Amino acid sequence: MRTIEMLGMKKKIMTTNQNIENYDFYRPTNQIILNREHVSIDEISLHSPYVDIPANIYSRYSLQAWIQDVFSLS
Numbered sequence: 001m002r003t004i005e006m007l008g009m010k011k012k013i014m015t016t017n018q019n020i021e022n023y024d025f026y027r028p029t030n031q032i033i034l035n036r037e038h039v040s041i042d043e044i045s046l047h048s049p050y051v052d053i054p055a056n057i058y059s060r061y062s063l064q065a066w067i068q069d070v071f072s073l074s
Contacts, residue, residue: 003015003017003020003031004061007025007053007058007061008061008062010050010052011050012029012030012031012032012046012050013030013031013032014032014033014034014041015031015032015033015034016033016034016035016036017033018033020033021033024057024060025053025057025058025061027051027053028045029045029048029049029050029051030050030051030053032045032046
C-alpha cells in the first residue's frame with residue numbers, strides 16, 4: 001500500500017521488496033531496493049530527480065481505476 005501511496009504523490013521509496021521490479025511502474029531511480037543483509041544506498045539514485053511514469057500506467061493505480069475494477073461485472 002505504501003508503494004502505491006508514493007506513486008500517487010510522485011515520491012521515491014526505499015524498500016526491501018525485490019518484487020517491485022515486476023511492476024509496470026518500476027523505475028530504478030524511483031523505487032530503490034535495499035538488501036537487508038548488506039544495506040547500501042545508491043547516492044546517485046537517491047539524489048536524482050523523480051522520473052515521471054506514463055499517464056496510462058499512473059492512472060491504472062488511481063483510486064478511480066481501483067473502484068472500477070472492484071465494481072466491474074466482467
